[in-house]
Amino acid sequence: MDKLISWFRNLCKRKEADEGKSLQQKGSSAAEENASSYGSINGGDTGGASCAPCSSSASRGSVTCPTCQGTGRIPRELEQQLVALIPYGDQRLKPRRTKLYVSLTVIICLLMTGLMMYFLFPRSIAVVPSGLNASSIAFDNSTYSITLNLTNALNVTNNNFYTVRVAQLAIEVLHKALVIGKNTVMTQLDIRPLQDAQMLYSVSCRILDNNTYNICTWSRIKVHNVLLHIQGTLTCSYLAHTEQLSFENYQYVDCRNNIMLLGMS
Known part of the structure; x- marks a missing residue:
């Protein structure tokens, strides 16, 4: 009986020692x-x-x-x-407001692209003949010819948001479908954005026609008008681009008194 009790006590002591060791290891x-x-x-x-x-x-x-x-x-x-x-x-x-930043970036890029396209998009350049500015007439009785020295005005309007440079002006004057005068004017005229400018050009013309000579020289005829057909090409450059603009105009010239009458274009 005493051996059984001592064995039971030893078993309890071993269990307590094992639990203490496990707690210490943890x-x-x-x-x-x-x-x-x-x-x-x-x-x-x-x-x-x-x-x-x-x-x-x-x-x-x-x-x-x-x-x-x-x-x-x-x-x-x-x-x-x-x-x-x-x-x-x-x-x-996971950064915050990622969608907001991406949306703002896309909107700003689209806005900048739209503004650039609006301001840089090429617009038309208006070329309008203004009429005769001055003229002088000479007659050659031996050849029945008429020499006309004309100085005309040309209005050019720049509708763009950038400067346009006028580089060249080519002029032809026709009378009865015949070319009676030509001239090429080289210029470096800069037209500011949304502004207009006026150009003057001179053309020397010679008419070899008996009927026209008689109309201009006979005193019995009260109306001394010569109808001229003017054709021109204006060369402009802008944004590394060159463009040619064509225009034409009909005008009456009084070959007796050097007076221009109302023209039609």
Whole structure:
């Protein structure tokens, strides 16, 4: 009976000793995990960081970190070469107001594109003949010919939001479908945005026609008008682009008194 009681007491003491050892092991493992979690990567003092946590964790089915070899530290020369992994649920991977910023960027880009297209889109350049500015007439009785020196005005309107340069003006004067005068004027006229300018050009014409000579010289005829057909081409350049604008005009010239009558265009 006494042996049975002593055996029972020894069994209880062994159980208490085993429970105490298990609690002590759990406390030491928790302390080691906390120490390893606060290990420094820049070479600072880490307190209890050592290889012991890694050995204990390896015994529980884990492996040693291949970078720090279980020390909790990395060499300073490898600080700029190693890559840190961020958890997928980290808030840094989910920036706020992303849709707002993307929408604002798209709207601003569309607005800038629309404004550029509006201001840079080519618009028409209006070329309107203004009529005769001055003239002089000479007669050749031996050849029954008439020499007309005309100075006409031309209005050019720039409807664009950028400067237009007028480089060349080519003029032809016709009388009864025959070319009686030509001239090419080279100029460097700059027309500002939404502005207009006036150009003057001179053409020397010679008419070899007996009927026209008689109309201009006979005193019995009260109306001394000569109908001229003027055709021209204006060469303009803007935004590295060259454009040719054509125009034409009909005008009556009084070949007796050097007076221009009402023209039609």
